[in-house]
Amino acid sequence: MTLLSVRKVYQGIADRRQMFRMFDRHAQRPNRWETDDSALYRGEWFEIGEPEYSHMFELLPPLWMRADMFAMREYLTGSITGIFFTLKIDSARRYFHGYCDLADKGSPDRMQRAIIDRECRPVKAMTREERLEHIWSSTHDDYRGYAGERWPAHLRGARTVLFYAGQHGTVFKLLDQLTDAEISAKLPVHLRYLPEQHAA
Structure with missing residues (x-):
């Protein structure tokens, strides 16, 4: 399967158990840690609830933060880390997690735009x-x-x-x-x- 650059990997709002499972959806991959697996994670995103967002914000001091997003201090692999987003979509405040490559400075903003574009579709549909x-x-x-x-x-x-x-x-x-x-x-x-x- 060719991985899309930014892709939604779960439909619905992940609870805490599901969120932690999806932080490493590829844990069983062969030869784990022997190769650069950044491409597996880069661009993955999914929606979480406000309690999960708050829990992650309080877990460790963020690497950096803005009004609408913050980055996890710990890197998953290479320069890939988790970014948590607070976005207003259709007048509702919603929360998301995605993996961005911080070696690419525009990566978090592109992911934010992709999430908004995906979630603002007028008709519910899935690729x-x-x-x-x-x-x-x-x-x-x-x-x-x-x-x-x-x-x-x-x-x-x-x-x-x-x-x-x-x-x-x-x-x-x-x-x-x-x-x-x-x-x-x-x-x-x-x-x-x-x-x-x-x-x-």
Whole structure:
């Protein structure tokens, strides 16, 4: 899967448990820490609630802050760190977390604009990529993973999810090769029938 530069990875508002799970959605990746995995995280964002935003603000002194955002002091990998946003969208104050590359000074502002643009759409819709990212984010670690030695060499390291395959039982399938019907089956009911938004 080609990672979009700025991408929503969870639909809805993440509670504290889900927020902490998504801080490292790629914890099971093979060869963790052996390569620069910045591209996995750079540009990921999701919505959180005000209590989660306040908790993170009080956890450690921020690296820097502005009226509408602050940066975590600890870096995740390389120059990637978490940025927390307070944004007014449709007259409501909302809160978001995203991973920005601070080596690129404009990264937080671009992410802020992308979040506002995404959340101000008049019609609720999801792209195929957003559907896949939501499945990955909401699937328990025991039911997702990465293609290993039993997969052809060119597929090793690709993300997989456990899927019920009828008479064949449960099998791991490549996340980015799920059919529309399989994606629908893995999504919660309230997200299954949203229209598809084509990526810009």
